[in-house]
Amino acid sequence: MNGFILKYDGSFEGLLCCVFEAYHQKLQILDIQPLDRAADQLFAESLEVNTDVQKASRVLKALQKKTSSQGLLRIKWTFLSELPGMEIQLFRAIRYIFASEKPVDADYSEDSILYLAQTIKKVGREKHRMEAFVRFRLTHDGIYFALIEPDFNVLPIISRHFTSRYADQEWIIYDLKRGFGLHYDKNSTQFIQLDLPENVGISGAPSEYFANEEIAFQELWQAYFNNVNIKSRVNTRLHLQHVPRRYWKYLTEKSSFA
Amino acid sequence: MDFDRIKEKLSILADAAKYDVSCSSSGSKRKNTNKGLGDSSGMGICHSYTEDGRCVSLLKILLTNHCIFDCAYCVTRKSNDIKRAAFKVQEVVDLTISFYRRNYIEGLFLSSGIFKDADTTMERLIQVAKKLREEENFNGYIHLKSIPGASDELMREAGLYADRLSVNIEIPTKSGLKLLAPDKNHEDFMKPMKKVKNEIIQYKQESRIIKSTPKYAPAGQSTQMIVGATGESDRDIMYTSNFFYKNYQMRRVYYSGYVPVANDPRLPALGTQVPVLRENRLYQTDWLMRFYGFDVREILNNDYPHLDMEIDPKLSWALRNREHFPVNINRADKSMLLRIPGVGLKSVNKILQARKFRKLNWEHLKKIGIALNRAQYFITCDSRIWEKNDYSSDRLKQIIIQNSASKFRKDTGQLSLFS
Numbered sequence: 001m002n003g004f005i006l007k008y009d010g011s012f013e014g015l016l017c018c019v020f021e022a023y024h025q026k027l028q029i030l031d032i033q034p035l036d037r038a039a040d041q042l043f044a045e046s047l048e049v050n051t052d053v054q055k056a057s058r059v060l061k062a063l064q065k066k067t068s069s070q071g072l073l074r075i076k077w078t079f080l081s082e083l084p085g086m087e088i089q090l091f092r093a094i095r096y097i098f099a100s101e102k103p104v105d106a107d108y109s110e111d112s113i114l115y116l117a118q119t120i121k122k123v124g125r126e127k128h129r130m131e132a133f134v135r136f137r138l139t140h141d142g143i144y145f146a147l148i149e150p151d152f153n154v155l156p157i158i159s160r161h162f163t164s165r166y167a168d169q170e171w172i173i174y175d176l177k178r179g180f181g182l183h184y185d186k187n188s189t190q191f192i193q194l195d196l197p198e199n200v201g202i203s204g205a206p207s208e209y210f211a212n213e214e215i216a217f218q219e220l221w222q223a224y225f226n227n228v229n230i231k232s233r234v235n236t237r238l239h240l241q242h243v244p245r246r247y248w249k250y251l252t253e254k255s256s257f258a
Numbered sequence: 259m260d261f262d263r264i265k266e267k268l269s270i271l272a273d274a275a276k277y278d279v280s281c282s283s284s285g286s287k288r289k290n291t292n293k294g295l296g297d298s299s300g301m302g303i304c305h306s307y308t309e310d311g312r313c314v315s316l317l318k319i320l321l322t323n324h325c326i327f328d329c330a331y332c333v334t335r336k337s338n339d340i341k342r343a344a345f346k347v348q349e350v351v352d353l354t355i356s357f358y359r360r361n362y363i364e365g366l367f368l369s370s371g372i373f374k375d376a377d378t379t380m381e382r383l384i385q386v387a388k389k390l391r392e393e394e395n396f397n398g399y400i401h402l403k404s405i406p407g408a409s410d411e412l413m414r415e416a417g418l419y420a421d422r423l424s425v426n427i428e429i430p431t432k433s434g435l436k437l438l439a440p441d442k443n444h445e446d447f448m449k450p451m452k453k454v455k456n457e458i459i460q461y462k463q464e465s466r467i468i469k470s471t472p473k474y475a476p477a478g479q480s481t482q483m484i485v486g487a488t489g490e491s492d493r494d495i496m497y498t499s500n501f502f503y504k505n506y507q508m509r510r511v512y513y514s515g516y517v518p519v520a521n522d523p524r525l526p527a528l529g530t531q532v533p534v535l536r537e538n539r540l541y542q543t544d545w546l547m548r549f550y551g552f553d554v555r556e557i558l559n560n561d562y563p564h565l566d567m568e569i570d571p572k573l574s575w576a577l578r579n580r581e582h583f584p585v586n587i588n589r590a591d592k593s594m595l596l597r598i599p600g601v602g603l604k605s606v607n608k609i610l611q612a613r614k615f616r617k618l619n620w621e622h623l624k625k626i627g628i629a630l631n632r633a634q635y636f637i638t639c640d641s642r643i644w645e646k647n648d649y650s651s652d653r654l655k656q657i658i659i660q661n662s663a664s665k666f667r668k669d670t671g672q673l674s675l676f677s
Binding site: 106109110114144146161164166167169186216217223224230231232233237238239251253 | 269275293305307310360616622
């Protein structure tokens with residue numbers, strides 16, 4: 001019998017439903033692909049899986065019984081990586097978790113478990129970087145506003161960090177790549193979607209939107225950054241390792257104000 | 259705010275503070291309460307990195323670079339002809355808050371030249387921290403420099419507002435200090451340190467009984483030593499450091515390769531290269547002491563007063579103690595796994611976890627991420643193939659150096675004559 005390629009809607013629940021169907025219909029799975037990225041293959045049959053919240057939650061509950069909260073977190077973070085091919089790795093890891101008598105979260109000799117460990121390391125690194133590299137600009141309305149474009153979808157997992165840290169100021173962090181943001185209104189944090197004008201820029205302070213003194217603080221920060229460098233110790237390689245070039249345009253201290 | 263004037267001061271006083279190595283902002287337990295600003299209960303965050311590759315986590319500045327002392331190694335020394343400036347207390351508070359709100363920093367590291375006497379200076383530093391905590395409801399990280407010679411009373415107060423306190427002892431040996439900082443007294447450094455240590459212990463004991471005991475310097479103390487200014491040996495440095503870890507419960511000791519800032523016959527000449535590799539080896543040794551269960555005397559002693567610059571100190575120790583190897587990856591206990599060259603803390607934990615499921619072979623070890631170029635000569639695992647390890651230690655060292663791409667190894671750039 002040929003195997004199946006499952007297609008799902010790209011949501012986490014959708015992926016869990018793929019797991020449900022694989023077990024329910026005893027399917028041999030070759031790959032799992034989101035609908036918008038799916039490619040037809042000659043020798044495999046493809047099957048579109050509908051997302052059903054109840055089926056998803058059954059899989060989730062079963063997982064909770066077999067793995068620790070840490071293990072569950074790994075599954076969710078791997079999903080947020082959006083890496084091509086992560087679905088089938090997640091499927092294999094979940095199958096391995098279900099099949100094992102004892103907890104296997106830390107069995108790094110199993111390929112799919114190691115894949116999860118390596119992927120959450122990447123996602124975790126970018127989560128940490130976004131906690132560091134977000135640069136707020138103060139708008140006329142008193143909102144601290146930041147734009148980001150992370151490689152992985154880390155906005156959902158940095159929410160708690162910013163909410164607990166900036167509890168007394170209103171802020172928005174917006175992911176330009178994925179077209180959604182987080183908004184904290186001093187009470188709660190919500191996902192939002194905005195139509196952003198082009199000229200809002202990623203740094204600098206166009207006077208239509210930003211507070212009068214905003215640009216002065218950006219310049220102060222640049223002045224500080226330039227003065228803490230020790231010239232006789234310059235180490236560009238190390239610098240780039242810590243602050244990869246792709247993030248520069250979002251960093252006040254590295255960008256020339258647009 | 260007069261931004262031009264502030265910018266000028268900021269440039270001068272950030273420039274003068276940049277030789278302070280510590281930029282740590284972790285290890286505190288100050289949660290955001292009552293919807294205030296900031297939180298320093300987690301790990302620290304480096305918000306940026308300087309072009310020399312060091313982390314920028316705190317707004318690190320001097321309150322003033324006016325100083326009554328004339329220490330040879332210091333840019334701020336009285337005899338140095340430089341621009342002087344001083345911040346007002348409120349200016350530092352405003353800068354910290356507006357930088358923090360924009361997510362540029364984790365908090366403030368405030369140090370100062372000693373402008374009148376130790377107590378007046380210390381008092382001013384405390385005022386900044388107190389304002390931040392009490393008026394701005396600020397829960398970010400605050401690191402205050404303890405001014406040598408400051409009174410016990412002020413040191414007690416400082417710890418109530420700061421997360422961390424530090425005194426830089428700067429010169430690792432007493433004789434070196436006498437030579438380069440004749441106005442300063444070794445005892446003046448130790449006194450505030452001792453006071454802070456005792457207060458930390460006392461507050462900890464009290465908080466066990468009374469929950470509401472205020473926090474006292476929750477991230478502890480640190481200190482810093484300049485390396486390569488007075489001809490001290492690596493052993494001198496690390497024994498001093500060990501002394502502070504053992505007797506003062508120091509959280510961190512920092513090592514700062516001397517950057518020539520003065521033309522002084524007592525010091526390396528201007529333009530002398532900063533000993534960055536040596537600094538790196540010292541940090542590696544520090545790690546071995548704190549996290550890998552090494553006693554400093556195993557690494558440095560009368561026979562080996564200096565660290566090997568070509569290889570890391572763990573490999574160096576292993577080559578001198580071949581009788582402990584090879585270690586069996588699948589059976590050895592944790593303390594021995596930690597001593598294998600090329601195997602770090604995280605790899606050790608992965609090995610311990612993974613070997614519960616099956617015996618590990620070379621392929622597994624490679625995937626786990628251990629540095630086999632070094633480790634292979636010191637271990638056995640679930641495999642018939644094993645690396646020949648009956649080389650002499652000298653020969654083995656050469657083989658490992660040849661097979662590793664050290665970031666410090668200089669490309670010779672020499673062209674072959676006959677190519």
